[in-house]
Amino acid sequence: MNQWFNTDLTLDQFIDAMIQTFTMIGISLILGTLLALVLAIVLILTRPDGIVENKWVYRILSPIINTIRSLPFIILLVAIIPLTRLIVGTSIGTSAAIVPLVIYIAPYMARLIENSLLSVNPGIVESADAMGATVWQIIWHFILPEAKSSLILSITTATISLLSATAMAGAVGGGGIGDLALNYGYQRFDNFAMALTVITLIIIVQIIQWLGEYLANKARH
DSSP: OHHHHOOOOOHHHHHHHHHHHHHHHHHHHHHHHHHHHHHHHHHHHHSTTOTTOOHHHHHHHHHHHHHHHTSOHHHHHHHTHHHHHHHHSOSSSHHHHHHHHHHHHHHHHHHHHHHHHHTSOHHHHHHHHHTTOOHHHIIIIIIHHHTHHHHHHHHHHHHHHHHHHHHHHGGGTOOSHHHHIIIIIITTOOHHHHHHHHHHHHHHHHHHHHHHHHHHHHHHO
């Protein structure tokens, strides 16, 4: 039993790792959501039978999104190291991990948001168009409010995926909970550190899921 509690991990290191994880999630989620929202809106506007149908924009943008989505995060992280260095000046650390995290989560969220926006009753869009609403007014005042509950659930799903990605970022020095699991739990055979990181991740996921469902229910009613 003693081997489970014989650890070199300190409370300060655990707190620092948590701060790094939430920093990566917070910044990446904000930037990724904004980018994904723009991409999703362009997709639904330019798709066949869209409000401003444009087959060329849709045929170019959609495959690009699908291509980036098809890359596992760990491969994407390594593949864009030159871009990461260009933007933040380094390829290791929490700030460096944010770049691939944003590029990873934005296309994924774009598809989720696209599905949420497409779930809006087409009759609402037709009515708004018949009343003379502009494209921006249709998006802002009709589609987004109607899709609010579904959007919250989509962002919840993306946040959990982002948490998994931040854990993998630890494999290349990204910091956070994943870094503790690798450097202490795996490399030092620290059972306590490994169990602590696993339990922590499970708790965070449960909280995110509960909060997302709660907010979605409130938006629905």
